[in-house]
Amino acid sequence: MNRAAPVVRLRVPTDEDAVAWHRIFADPDVMEFHGGRAAELSVYEELTARQRRHDAERGFCLWTMVDGSGRVIGFTGAQPWPGDWGPKGEIEIGWRLGRAHWGKGYVTEAARQTLERVRGAGVAEVVAMVNARNARSIAVTERLGMRLAEVFTIPGSERRGHCYRLNLHQG
Numbered sequence: 001m002n003r004a005a006p007v008v009r010l011r012v013p014t015d016e017d018a019v020a021w022h023r024i025f026a027d028p029d030v031m032e033f034h035g036g037r038a039a040e041l042s043v044y045e046e047l048t049a050r051q052r053r054h055d056a057e058r059g060f061c062l063w064t065m066v067d068g069s070g071r072v073i074g075f076t077g078a079q080p081w082p083g084d085w086g087p088k089g090e091i092e093i094g095w096r097l098g099r100a101h102w103g104k105g106y107v108t109e110a111a112r113q114t115l116e117r118v119r120g121a122g123v124a125e126v127v128a129m130v131n132a133r134n135a136r137s138i139a140v141t142e143r144l145g146m147r148l149a150e151v152f153t154i155p156g157s158e159r160r161g162h163c164y165r166l167n168l169h170q171g
């Protein structure tokens, strides 16, 4: 792909960013694979506070994405896998973008910045856990060159999930 990457900046999420995430993610399209409906503000307050702790402890987290005009458009970054199943103890990369900003390459660019920072922090390998029907998210993993390592059943559901992996010391 030869298109110029869009301008996107990553910053550690502030308390105010919880309000921005809550507002831009309150959309059924964005939440299709995250319970189907908007999450409470308290969910984002907890999530952003947890990311600030990750940043302090590890030097990376799920960062707030800011576009070229300073608008908050979503999050992308890395965190320890938060589940009590799956790739426990590993580093997960993840992304969520406001609906108005899909289709512009923001997350692929933010994920590339994420991989550089995480590699710089000494992480050898990352995983991405994606619902098997989430074609847009799977396309991001493909653009990043991740490989499908495992297909699993999402606990508590009949749904299938994909675990993608990327070794950060190759190439």
Ligand SMILES: CC(C)(COP(=O)(O)OP(=O)(O)OC[C@H]1O[C@@H](n2cnc3c(N)ncnc32)[C@H](O)[C@@H]1OP(=O)(O)O)[C@@H](O)C(=O)NCCC(=O)NCCS
Pocket (backbone or CB within 6 Å): 001, 003, 004, 005, 006, 029, 030, 031, 032, 033, 095, 096, 097, 098, 101, 102, 103, 104, 105, 106, 107, 108, 109, 129, 130, 131, 134, 136, 137, 139, 140
């Ligand atoms: C998954 C999600 C982040 C993908 O967003 P996206 O905008 O499709 O992904 P990118 O930012 O990588 O953009 C790629 C798209 O921008 C287009 N694009 C435009 N300019 C581009 C550029 N310079 N570089 C790369 N892609 C560009 C690509 O062609 C592609 O569009 P297409 O899918 O219509 O072909 C988004 O759909 C989302 O937030 N979903 C809801 C939350 C979610 O499911 N998160 C993942 C959980 S695992």
